[in-house]
Amino acid sequence: MTPADIPGVAASAAGPAGRASVSSGATGGSAAPLDGLAGAGTPPAICTVGLGKRFGSVTALRSLDLQVPAGSIFGFLGPNGAGKTTTLRLLTGLAHATQGTGTVDGIPIGAGDGRLQRRIGYLDQDPRFYGWMRGSELLEMVARLHGLPGTEARRRTAEVLELVGLVDAARRRIGTYSSGMRQRLGIGQAIVNRPSVLFLDEPVSSLDPEGRRDVLEIIERLRGTATVVLSTHILTDVERVCDRVAILNYGSLVIEAPMDELLERHALPVYRIDPEPGQPDALARLTNALRGQPWVRDLRVEHGLLRVFVRDPAVAGPALLPVLAGTGVTLASFERARPSLEDVFLHLVANGDRPMGDTPSSWPEHPDQARIER
Amino acid sequence: MSGFGLLLRKELLEQTRTMRLYVVAIVFALFAIVSPLTAKYLPDIVKALAGTQVSLVGLIPTPTVGDAVDQFLKNLTQFGVLIAILLAMGTVAGEKDRGTAAFILTKPVSRGAFLAAKLVAISGTLLVSTAVAGILGYYYTAVLFEPLPALGYAAMCALLWLSLVVFAALTFLGSTLTSSSAAGAGIGVLFLVVTGIVSALPTVGPYMPEMLAGPARALALGQGSDDVVGPVAVNVAIALAAGGLAWLAFRRQEV
Numbered sequence: 001m002t003p004a005d006i007p008g009v010a011a012s013a014a015g016p017a018g019r020a021s022v023s024s025g026a027t028g029g030s031a032a033p034l035d036g037l038a039g040a041g042t043p044p045a046i047c048t049v050g051l052g053k054r055f056g057s058v059t060a061l062r063s064l065d066l067q068v069p070a071g072s073i074f075g076f077l078g079p080n081g082a083g084k085t086t087t088l089r090l091l092t093g094l095a096h097a098t099q100g101t102g103t104v105d106g107i108p109i110g111a112g113d114g115r116l117q118r119r120i121g122y123l124d125q126d127p128r129f130y131g132w133m134r135g136s137e138l139l140e141m142v143a144r145l146h147g148l149p150g151t152e153a154r155r156r157t158a159e160v161l162e163l164v165g166l167v168d169a170a171r172r173r174i175g176t177y178s179s180g181m182r183q184r185l186g187i188g189q190a191i192v193n194r195p196s197v198l199f200l201d202e203p204v205s206s207l208d209p210e211g212r213r214d215v216l217e218i219i220e221r222l223r224g225t226a227t228v229v230l231s232t233h234i235l236t237d238v239e240r241v242c243d244r245v246a247i248l249n250y251g252s253l254v255i256e257a258p259m260d261e262l263l264e265r266h267a268l269p270v271y272r273i274d275p276e277p278g279q280p281d282a283l284a285r286l287t288n289a290l291r292g293q294p295w296v297r298d299l300r301v302e303h304g305l306l307r308v309f310v311r312d313p314a315v316a317g318p319a320l321l322p323v324l325a326g327t328g329v330t331l332a333s334f335e336r337a338r339p340s341l342e343d344v345f346l347h348l349v350a351n352g353d354r355p356m357g358d359t360p361s362s363w364p365e366h367p368d369q370a371r372i373e374r
Numbered sequence: 375m376s377g378f379g380l381l382l383r384k385e386l387l388e389q390t391r392t393m394r395l396y397v398v399a400i401v402f403a404l405f406a407i408v409s410p411l412t413a414k415y416l417p418d419i420v421k422a423l424a425g426t427q428v429s430l431v432g433l434i435p436t437p438t439v440g441d442a443v444d445q446f447l448k449n450l451t452q453f454g455v456l457i458a459i460l461l462a463m464g465t466v467a468g469e470k471d472r473g474t475a476a477f478i479l480t481k482p483v484s485r486g487a488f489l490a491a492k493l494v495a496i497s498g499t500l501l502v503s504t505a506v507a508g509i510l511g512y513y514y515t516a517v518l519f520e521p522l523p524a525l526g527y528a529a530m531c532a533l534l535w536l537s538l539v540v541f542a543a544l545t546f547l548g549s550t551l552t553s554s555s556a557a558g559a560g561i562g563v564l565f566l567v568v569t570g571i572v573s574a575l576p577t578v579g580p581y582m583p584e585m586l587a588g589p590a591r592a593l594a595l596g597q598g599s600d601d602v603v604g605p606v607a608v609n610v611a612i613a614l615a616a617g618g619l620a621w622l623a624f625r626r627q628e629v
Contacts, residue, residue, distance in 0.1 A: 093480070094480065112625075117479075124476060128473035129474060141384060142481060146482060
């Protein structure tokens with residue numbers, strides 16, 4: 001199998017559509033330049049080659065080849081124990097790779113001379129700070145550790161406190177903060193130095209809906225100015241803010257692709273047709289016309305909504321619109337059903353024993369069937 | 375040593391905010407006050423308790439200023455060492471365990487600065503506490519017995535401080551090698567036992583931290599001490615070696 005055989009993993013051999021540049025150690029492929037967000041010639045913010053980590057006999061991460069375009073918001077997904085946190089710890093220099101190499105913003109991850117730490121921000125999945133310290137003191141200390149002089153550090157601290165909504169609690173000891181407030185403070189300390197690359201490990205896990213929305217807004221505001229690597233289980237958040245997504249399972253990369261491409265690639269072979277109400281004759285003509293088409297596998301009408309299950313979307317797509325036009329039915333909407341990121345995630349992760357061999361044709365043909373199987 | 379100044383500031387602030395500095399200083403102060411008092415009034419106490427058993431009272435010699443110094447050194451070496459171990463046992467292991475070490479080490483600070491700031495802060499707390507104890511001990515000794523040479527008494531306190539720093543540094547090494555404060559303390563106690571055994575040996579014994587009490591007593595009583603330079607140099611070397619080994623271990627450690 002070559003990288004081009006893998007859905008969502010199209011190396012340069014995959015032709016013009018080859019936007020992603022990921023390969024797995026299992027395939028022995030090598031990373032190729034991106035033509036993603038950063039554009040040709042722009043070095044990736046993160047680049048790993050064969051990066052791996054073993055803890056004794058346990059392989060936490062196996063041969064990860066990954067390139068994250070500069071300026072992107074990169075969703076890092078996977079079930080518990082998939083290797084996400086290990087990857088982030090390797091990239092931030094907190095852990096040492098047992099194989100492979102990597103760079104973050106052009107700096108080798110094992111440099112150990114502080115250059116990497118000056119360019120990054122990092123939020124741990126369970127952020128812990130000094131309980132005796134005040135929120136504002138912690139942020140100011142971090143700002144000064146990053147080299148900001150006193151006045152500038154205080155100004156930036158005030159700015160960040162405002163941004164993360166902790167102005168009122170700035171003078172309180174961190175030991176009195178709720179877990180949500182600690183999470184906000186964690187995000188604050190991660191962005192206080194205006195990092196080039198921001199690693200966020202479960203940044204919204206302790207937040208209420210309002211806090212979650214605020215944090216996602218902060219992340220969105222960083223788009224284009226910083227590269228954000230967002231590890232989370234909340235897939236709707238990833239779907240909302242991320243440009244690209246990588247899914248890990250059992251320490252291996254399952255897939256990496258731009259979000260749109262990923263969802264498009266896994267689009268179900270179903271079209272949803274929503275006619276305007278009050279046209280029963282036209283609707284009858286339409287259902288009759290569709291039933292006579294060789295590419296239609298099944299047809300359902302529920303509450304005035306038509307669902308057309310097709311055998312091959314490549315054939316059905318171009319053929320469907322002329323049929324619709326011929327019946328004279330007026331449409332409120334017409335779309336090919338797209339799966340949510342959660343659908344894609346669950347489908348890919350459920351096949352964890354063969355992460356690199358999945359193809360779109362292995363998807364259940366019927367959405368109801370898919371729902372039952374999940 | 376990138377970030378050392380800021381980290382030291384943070385460590386010193388932590389010593390005061392968590393009350394560690396005050397608690398240790400108060401405990402040291404209490405021992406410093408109690409030591410000359412005990413030396414002075416122990417015979418009277420025994421006499422009062424013994425009642426008519428005059429023969430027992432006669433066995434207790436008249437207290438001298440030397441007894442006050444001995445009592446001071448005995449109390450502060452015994453309890454001071456335990457406090458030094460308590461101070462150092464969780465300083466690195468605790469931060470690794472709580473996750474605050476990971477938070478700091480993703481900032482542009484060197485691991486050497488991270489460790490050095492902690493060791494210097496612990497040494498600072500012990501220094502302030504020993505100084506407080508020294509001032510109070512000197513005053514009470516002067517009031518209850520006789521004034522001693524101030525420089526000699528200060529030299530005694532300096533040697534006492536050095537011996538405590540050595541045990542703190544050895545425990546600090548233990549705390550760096552492990553991820554548990556209890557294990558760090560265990561290693562500190564192990565070093566205490568080992569140096570205690572070694573101090574009984576004729577050749578190397580005088581160079582162990584426990585044995586600094588000998589020249590310290592002589593200096594306090596104005597008797598001078600010819601054999602202080604070697605033990606001081608060795609103890610400084612032990613403390614620096616412990617710090618250096620901690621750095622070597624921590625340099626590649628995953629937190």
